[in-house]
Amino acid sequence: MVRFIRWLLFPFSILYAAVVLLRNWAYDNQLCNSTSFHFPVIIIGNLSVGGTGKSPMTEYVLRLIKPHLNVAVLSRGYGRKTKGFRYVEVRDSARLVGDEPLQIKRKFPDALVTVCEDRVYGIQQIQDQIDAVLLDDAYQHRKLRPSFSILLLDYESLQHPIIPLPTGNFRELLHGCKRANVIVITKCPQEIPAQVKFSIESRLRKHTQVSLFYTKIAYQKLQTTNGLVLDSTQLNDTVAVVITGIAKPQPLLSHLGPQFKRIIHLSFRDHHNFSKDDLDNISQTFQHIGTSQKVIITTEKDMQRLPSSFIAQHPLYFLPIEQEFLFNQANTFDAIVKRAFSS
Incomplete structure (x- = not known):
């Protein structure tokens, strides 16, 4: 029934897609202002609504870069009951700061983790304390001009038509890939048929020529909050x-x-x-x-x-889950990201 109702809303999906395209065109042609910063601002985002693995990728990048730079994580803090800018503390609750920022802070307690709906304002509050900023779920936040963008697309979604909200689950069409500096296909199976890989890459190459990477979910061991591993x-x-x-x-x-x-x-x-x-x-x-x-x-x-x-x-x-790169691509991805943070 829900699926039927969503298809009844398809005319609104067409309208939604048109509005998004117009908005992006305005930013791309500098009719709307974007703010940039003098230090690296790296964003991780997607074109769909959730489910692409932004948190594991944020943790992967933070784990890679943190030993070399004082990098802060800035998130919207989706699901929190508070508003505005906040520092995330280990003892906070998800209701105060959101579940994903809290998870990151608890895994990286010495990292600066913050939340703010207005990403530009959020960066301005911490710019004197850090060397770089890593943002999750900010791909559509066009008021901010990032220095580097990592776009995540989940494998399963690319096997089907890309349909925007409210009928589908996409915030924007594949045309939005052109803003990415690198694309990661997440949640892949261990073995990707050659024809499927060719189809995915042919589809994306209509919009971008940036490097494509493939990852799968790497499940860790079941454990308690005290670190006790399940037998x-x-x-x-x-x-x-x-x-x-x-x-x-x-x-x-x-x-x-x-x-x-x-x-x-x-x-x-x-x-x-x-x-x-x-x-x-x-x-x-x-x-x-x-x-x-x-x-x-x-x-x-x-x-x-x-x-x-x-x-x-x-x-x-x-x-716990982590990102694991396929096709021996990890070193290449790491090198690209390290260069992005050094620019």
Whole structure:
């Protein structure tokens, strides 16, 4: 039913795409002002609404550059209940700063992590404290003129027509690729058929000639917030309640499914703030499982939004993920990014 309604809105998708094209044309031709800075400002973004792996890529770049430069991370802080500019602290809650910035701060506690809807204003507040800025989800923030743009496109979306909002999930069409300095195709399978790879590259080459890279999700070990790793030898006899509040949970479920005796999936919308009723429902679902070998599993991002009291009362594990480059492309990508931060 929802899909049918979205297709009824297709005329609005055409209008939306036209407005976006006009807006980009105005910025490209300097009819609208963009602000630039004298130090490297690197953005990571996408053309779609969520689900391309911006957080793992942000962490990858931060891990690569932080030993060499004092680089800050600036995010919008999607899902937070606050407004304006804020410094992110390890002890903050996701409601204050957003789940993704909080995840990054907790993994890189000595990094400067901030949130602000107005990216230009946000950079202005920290420009005297840093050497460079890394922004996530800022590809459409045209008021800012970045020095380098990393565009993420997920593999699955490129197998289908690119349809803008509200019928589809794209903020802009593939024409927007031309603003990118490098493109990364994320969430790829381990093996990409040659014909599919050729089709993807032919499609993108109509709009850009920049370097293309391919990555897959590299799942790490299930662990608690205290670093306790789940014993993988008993998973085949274990029932798992999997909680997801992410845009595209299917890859996670496909990864976990074969490892466990049974999966019970409780799905919530992306960046969902868990209510007391939600938490009670999760607890009851867990308690009603008729075996002692049972756990609750969630994503690292969702873990930021779960109360510490709930975490303490349940055998709760999260699954960290990282970006892994295919076709031995990691060194080439790293070199390009390091040059971008040195300019």
